[in-house]
Amino acid sequence: MANKVLVLGEVRDGVLRNVSFEAVAAAKQIADGGEVVGVLLGDSVTQLANELITYGADRVVTVEHPHLKAYTSDGYSQAFLAVYEQEKPEGVVFGHTSLGKDLSPKLASKLKSGLISDVTEIEGSGEDAVFVRPIYSGKAFEKVKIKDGVIFVTIRPNNIKPLDKNASLTGDVASISVDVQNLRTIIKDVVRKATTGVDLSEAKVVVAGGRGVKSSEGFEPLKELANLLGGAVGASRGACDADYCDYSLQIGQTGKVVTPDLYIAAGISGAIQHLAGMSNSKVIVAINKDPEANIFKVADYGIVGDLFEVIPMLIEEFKALKVNS
Amino acid sequence: MNIFVLVKRTFDTEEKIVIANGKIQEDGAEFIINPYDEYAIEEAIQVRDAKGGKVTVVTIGGEDAEKQLRTALAMGADEAVLINTEDDLDELDQYSAAIILAEYLKDKEVDLILAGNVAIDGGTGQVGPRVADLLGINYVTTITDLEIDGTNVKIVRDIEGDSEVIETSLPLLVTAQQGLNEPRYPSLPGIMKAKKKPLAELELDDLDLDEDDVEVKIEIVDIFLPPQKAAGRVLEGELSQQVKELVNLLHSEAKVV
Numbered sequence: 236m237a238n239k240v241l242v243l244g245e246v247r248d249g250v251l252r253n254v255s256f257e258a259v260a261a262a263k264q265i266a267d268g269g270e271v272v273g274v275l276l277g278d279s280v281t282q283l284a285n286e287l288i289t290y291g292a293d294r295v296v297t298v299e300h301p302h303l304k305a306y307t308s309d310g311y312s313q314a315f316l317a318v319y320e321q322e323k324p325e326g327v328v329f330g331h332t333s334l335g336k337d338l339s340p341k342l343a344s345k346l347k348s349g350l351i352s353d354v355t356e357i358e359g360s361g362e363d364a365v366f367v368r369p370i371y372s373g374k375a376f377e378k379v380k381i382k383d384g385v386i387f388v389t390i391r392p393n394n395i396k397p398l399d400k401n402a403s404l405t406g407d408v409a410s411i412s413v414d415v416q417n418l419r420t421i422i423k424d425v426v427r428k429a430t431t432g433v434d435l436s437e438a439k440v441v442v443a444g445g446r447g448v449k450s451s452e453g454f455e456p457l458k459e460l461a462n463l464l465g466g467a468v469g470a471s472r473g474a475c476d477a478d479y480c481d482y483s484l485q486i487g488q489t490g491k492v493v494t495p496d497l498y499i500a501a502g503i504s505g506a507i508q509h510l511a512g513m514s515n516s517k518v519i520v521a522i523n524k525d526p527e528a529n530i531f532k533v534a535d536y537g538i539v540g541d542l543f544e545v546i547p548m549l550i551e552e553f554k555a556l557k558v559n560s
Numbered sequence: 561m562n563i564f565v566l567v568k569r570t571f572d573t574e575e576k577i578v579i580a581n582g583k584i585q586e587d588g589a590e591f592i593i594n595p596y597d598e599y600a601i602e603e604a605i606q607v608r609d610a611k612g613g614k615v616t617v618v619t620i621g622g623e624d625a626e627k628q629l630r631t632a633l634a635m636g637a638d639e640a641v642l643i644n645t646e647d648d649l650d651e652l653d654q655y656s657a658a659i660i661l662a663e664y665l666k667d668k669e670v671d672l673i674l675a676g677n678v679a680i681d682g683g684t685g686q687v688g689p690r691v692a693d694l695l696g697i698n699y700v701t702t703i704t705d706l707e708i709d710g711t712n713v714k715i716v717r718d719i720e721g722d723s724e725v726i727e728t729s730l731p732l733l734v735t736a737q738q739g740l741n742e743p744r745y746p747s748l749p750g751i752m753k754a755k756k757k758p759l760a761e762l763e764l765d766d767l768d769l770d771e772d773d774v775e776v777k778i779e780i781v782d783i784f785l786p787p788q789k790a791a792g793r794v795l796e797g798e799l800s801q802q803v804k805e806l807v808n809l810l811h812s813e814a815k816v817v
Contacts, residue, residue, distance in 0.1 A: 349778045439816075
């Protein structure tokens, strides 16, 4: 049976995040021929509606209000629920991002519904869809479904392929007006700390350092490599505990779980807790002086050597590759 | 200040996962307080020490979870509550856990509730925000700094590597992110004292809930381990040659750059 599915388009720095296009693809599968409706919330977002349509949304509903300029769970839940009440969908898809993780449980609670968080794969479609998600930080997986009520899921960035962009697609864009009020949270400031400007959870390439990096300055060549490859810098717990970098960079069972196309582990021994956070990456490269290091067991390619020799050479080789291709 | 901490007993992070008969095997596994909940307990103790009041740790589980509650008491929490669902419920999901916790908390005149931002087993991060919503109080997730002045609260929260500075007020639920503090180890006197601290045990009946109120919304169809990765290739030869080969492999074979 065809379902109507709402997708929250997430806007960051004025542009739609890639995970929103992945969410449209997920919604298509849940909709099973039904309608996919994009939802955009913000102070000025209507101009982004068409892009969501070119990635497969059938139409878009926007709510614009000065109180939606910055995300708050109060503001966004009021606006999203207004759209939900109007559309009465059978499914809802969010990205499993900072925003999605914060907002989705509140909405699920208000809707008295189940919520399947952090989906990496969808099997089947429509009512029969079964959702695959990691448990124990990726040491195992479960397949789950919603027993009854709205099919509400958040999808992990970088796992579900977006549909190809088709600029000729068109669809209706409507706005509804919501009196967003009583925000209990005031955002005073946002301090940018991400080292390369690329979000770790969405990065296609992650260059991560461990204790072998030896100091905060030691992260500089890793940053340079990450920048060159359009990726983000991560770290092991060891590096964070030793104060070489901020905890926000930590990858592992405590910390972020990432699944980039390419994960370069430099000076990381590969404790089981770290492996839980990155072993589902598509291609893993390990660089470590110790040939016995555990990280080589999960690596597709390994180089036994000093990262301070290897990384600069890698940077030169990638630069050469870029020039030649 | 009336402070509550929501905690969960989880597998030790060192544990490998073994599945038999479609279930994760717990025999012989070591259990710990969910690491993110440890930050929540530590923060609760620090707030109480600065502002006065009482810290109560609450968990849902079976008899086995008493051990983790005693550990929290040994760290410095004042009281513990075990909501024992072992006899009443076969399964629990985030929807049902939140209803149980909110039902317990609703008449407690709560000032501050702390929880981990995610449990390292189920990994949904839903229960904290759901509880706050059911109680009608505000929440802030993944916090790395907390300052309380009267009923005003200033918070720094981690948003995918960036930091958001937030102002809000009590009553409030917050979920702890790494970097919030350095959780203490229980001291020997702490462990001795913990044995005498109150640990109450409740069942669904005591909360005026019956099984229908907390029927799960999610069905687990299957649990499986990820496919074992085939052993990779450790490159050989001169280091500069290895690097050239690696870049070549990533470009031509793996096609990731």
